[in-house]
Amino acid sequence: MTVPRKLHIGMSLAPTWLSGDAWRRADSGVEGLYGGDFYVDIARRAEAAKLDFAFLPDSLFLNTGLIETGMGLGSLDPTVLQAFVARATEKIGLLSTASTTFYPPYIVARQIQSLNWLSKGRAGWNIVTALDGNANFGLTDMPSPEERYARAAEFAEVVQLLWQSYPADALKLDRESGQFADPSRVKPIDFSGRFFDVKGPLNVPRYGKAPVPLVQAGASNAGRAFASSVADAIFASTPDKAAAAELRADLRARAEGHGRRGDDIRLLPGLSLFLAPSRSEAREMFAETNARLSRERGIATVREMTGLDLSDWAAGRNVTAADLPPPPEKVRSRTHAQLLRRMIERDSPAVQDLLRRPEVVGSAHWQVVGTVDDAVEQIRDWAGSGAIDGFVAFPGGSTGVVELFLEGVVPELSRLGLFRTDYSGSTFFDHLKED
Numbered sequence: 001m002t003v004p005r006k007l008h009i010g011m012s013l014a015p016t017w018l019s020g021d022a023w024r025r026a027d028s029g030v031e032g033l034y035g036g037d038f039y040v041d042i043a044r045r046a047e048a049a050k051l052d053f054a055f056l057p058d059s060l061f062l063n064t065g066l067i068e069t070g071m072g073l074g075s076l077d078p079t080v081l082q083a084f085v086a087r088a089t090e091k092i093g094l095l096s097t098a099s100t101t102f103y104p105p106y107i108v109a110r111q112i113q114s115l116n117w118l119s120k121g122r123a124g125w126n127i128v129t130a131l132d133g134n135a136n137f138g139l140t141d142m143p144s145p146e147e148r149y150a151r152a153a154e155f156a157e158v159v160q161l162l163w164q165s166y167p168a169d170a171l172k173l174d175r176e177s178g179q180f181a182d183p184s185r186v187k188p189i190d191f192s193g194r195f196f197d198v199k200g201p202l203n204v205p206r207y208g209k210a211p212v213p214l215v216q217a218g219a220s221n222a223g224r225a226f227a228s229s230v231a232d233a234i235f236a237s238t239p240d241k242a243a244a245a246e247l248r249a250d251l252r253a254r255a256e257g258h259g260r261r262g263d264d265i266r267l268l269p270g271l272s273l274f275l276a277p278s279r280s281e282a283r284e285m286f287a288e289t290n291a292r293l294s295r296e297r298g299i300a301t302v303r304e305m306t307g308l309d310l311s312d313w314a315a316g317r318n319v320t321a322a323d324l325p326p327p328p329e330k331v332r333s334r335t336h337a338q339l340l341r342r343m344i345e346r347d348s349p350a351v352q353d354l355l356r357r358p359e360v361v362g363s364a365h366w367q368v369v370g371t372v373d374d375a376v377e378q379i380r381d382w383a384g385s386g387a388i389d390g391f392v393a394f395p396g397g398s399t400g401v402v403e404l405f406l407e408g409v410v411p412e413l414s415r416l417g418l419f420r421t422d423y424s425g426s427t428f429f430d431h432l433k434e435d
């Protein structure tokens, strides 16, 4: 009998369970949103379930069109917040997000390595090339995706060189001899590239020997090329199993092309969960949560991603491949635009259904609206088909869903042999490399 490989599971600490109208529930705890305890509570529960990591995405702009009804992509700084969470947890990996388009690499190298010290080896870096925010950084436009990925590749190289520039064992702290650090082991990096000139070394030594896991999000051709060269894991949007299987196989082949092992890169799609004791309750919660999601916003999303304007279309009319104009030259995320086109080409959905699909309302994530058993069954199916190496959970609808996931879905996955029952190591990298 073959022993199933263990999944790697992360959970969003960004409170997706308060999205839509869910924050208006009496027990939502929304008042804690801009404090630390709210996140510590969730992270501790995720640690009790032995998850690989708690994850914070990020953006560097406020969408003022959305703040009348929700967070509008505003949040506390993720690395500062993870440092707060680090103090109250012991084992769980802490994945923060930093944009390679807007930050300088020296700052990111220092912040993530600082988090690594504060958490004793539990920091991870989610590398994003960002979707928006240029106006906050003196840029009239977002640089093209090619430009952003070229910069990201150089950025990641600089960060890794900086992390090597002051090795852990260069720090001596030898009271007897009076040697604090061995200067012969601390080297400048003298990096000069297309985007960055960085002398180094970093002014923080490296914590321990375990690598800081690198995670990447963005699955266009350029995104895959970049991710397969450096990332330990890919955070992806794969609304269906075939999309995940294709992406996983492609990333593994590309990683091998870079002289890495296929197993060095783990595909962890986002999994949006609306869970309740019965399917009808779950569907009701999903509908209630998204009740105020305006038709206009959905139509604007479809227009932005495909160029198709559905404003005058009847709700019951089907949208087919033939209706799609040539893809717009500029979209915020080609990954999301391609997933939406693919779904329309495959399913020809009616307008009213299209506007409720995860590709339009839910970042195109894999979605389960149902019971704990439904979620377990789907995860088992995707894992058994070799479509995923794990996933990043995004509970939605209510705080109760966080509980159903951590105390219902995860223990059942452990019982089935698909997930660990305890941590065997203490760093984020230890968790990721467990089979």
Ligand SMILES: Cc1cc2nc3c(=O)[nH]c(=O)nc-3n(C[C@H](O)[C@H](O)[C@H](O)COP(=O)(O)O)c2cc1C
Binding pocket: 056, 057, 058, 059, 060, 097, 099, 127, 128, 129, 130, 131, 132, 145, 217, 218, 219, 220, 221, 222, 223, 224, 235, 236, 237, 270, 332, 333, 334, 335, 336
């Ligand atoms: C699943 C997923 C999650 C992402 N998360 C973030 C994020 O937290 N912050 C951010 O600025 N950009 C985020 N992005 C944007 C990507 O970093 C990238 O800029 C964008 O997808 C364009 O790259 P692409 O052409 O490869 O899709 C995300 C993209 C994907 C697909």
